[in-house]
Amino acid sequence: MTSPLYSASVPVFLHYLDRMDGMVRQTAGREHFLQARIAPDMFTAAQQVATATGFALRVAFPLAGREVPKLADHGMDRIGLGRLMVEARQGLQGLDPTEFAEAHTRLIRHRAGFAELDQTGADFLHLFGMPNFLFHASMAFAVLRQQGLPIGKADFDGLHDYPPGFRF
Structure with missing residues (x-):
């Protein structure tokens, strides 16, 4: 059986x-x-896009009990961002679902801005990781749509x- 946190993270990240x-x-x-940008700040x-892409790895890898890999700097143009997302998808596809078996109880220490947090894997994914990933993906969409x-x-x-x- 595939871990619920694997199912709720890696396939979702890959899709988005x-x-x-x-x-x-x-x-x-x-x-x-x-x-x-939507606002000057x-x-x-x-x-x-780059931040959302980084969040996919920043969340999935600790859930699998692994170090977060550093993504290469491919540039912030269309081609570079495309390469960045390819690299991230390859990293996610390399995760084994069995590595997520105890992810819900794994304690994950991480930073949220200037805050140091300790969260269980379940809270880390559902209260921090996925909302942040979708926030940045949504903001990218909003800027592009607004343009x-x-x-x-x-x-x-x-x-x-x-x-x-x-459209709406």
């Missing part, structure tokens, strides 16, 4: 990394969209289906 990769690919010819769309990239909910989750041109 694919979704973000699709949105970043759509910036071809409009790469300046990646340097936009927020990350750019590119940094939101005029023709994306919608179906692009974000890959599940919805709407008529051409329908």
